[in-house]
Amino acid sequence: MKSNTAYDQEYFDALYALNQGDPWQYEQRWYEQRKRQICLALLPQLRFESAIEIGCSNGVFSQELAQRTDSLMCLDANDTAIQLARQRLHTYPHVQVLQRIVPDNLPKQKFQLIVVSEILYYLNPTALDQVLTWLHTALEPGGCILSCHWRTPISGYSLNGEDIHQYLKVHLNYTHHLSLQDSDFLVDLWLNTAQSVAELEGLR
Structure with missing residues (x-):
């Protein structure tokens, strides 16, 4: 059993070392490509002025988010992940890649889009509550x-x-907007508005 601290450095260091910097094979697996495309398709806006991705790993999904954002902040705690994400995203001047242990040092500013995926089950209950408190602000x-x-x-x-x-x-x-239940993963979307996508575009 892992120590279940806010961040298990040895666990993630071993994952990245054994899998050549891509522990989940983001670039090779159709499963991962499909999941990213589903998540992107569910976003209620084509473009966002400001966004943050918590747990960006090696930046594969970040690169796609970068194409739909004016400003993107990417956070991860792992040294290797941060180095790889910075290499991948260096041509995007509007993207910041920062090494942070969640929930420590989460930014004070507000964002139009918050992506918090494939990370929360690694946190202990106290850290999870702290992330929730941050999300509310x-x-x-x-x-x-x-x-x-x-x-x-x-x-x-x-x-x-x-x-x-x-x-x-x-x-x-926040307003729970939709749920998608795939056999392998769950996607949920919350909006800080009561309006639907159609209503926001004047269709209703």
Whole structure:
């Protein structure tokens, strides 16, 4: 059983060392490509002025988010992940890649888009509560939170995607806009507005 601290450095160092900087094979697996495209398609806006991705890993999804944002902040705690993300994103001047241990040092500003995916089941309950508190202050009016997590239990960790998304549905004080339940992963979207996408575009 992992120590279940806010960040298990040895666990992630080993993952990146054994898998040549891509522990989840983001670039090779169709599963990962498909999941990214589903998440992008569910976003309620084509473009966002400001966005943050918590747990950016090696920056594969970040690169796609960068093409739909005017300003993007990417956070990860792992040394290798940060180096790879910076290499991948160096041609995008509007992207910041910062090494941060969540929930420590989360930014004070607000964002139109918050992506918090494939990370929350690695946190202990205290850290999870701290992220929730931050989410309640970090979303711009009209903004959205996208969360996507693997449904299968992760060896050594007590929480899984089902637990995380149920927790968020109960405790997030925003409009729950949609859920997608794939056999392998869950996606949920919250909006800081009561209006639908059609209403926002004057169709209703």
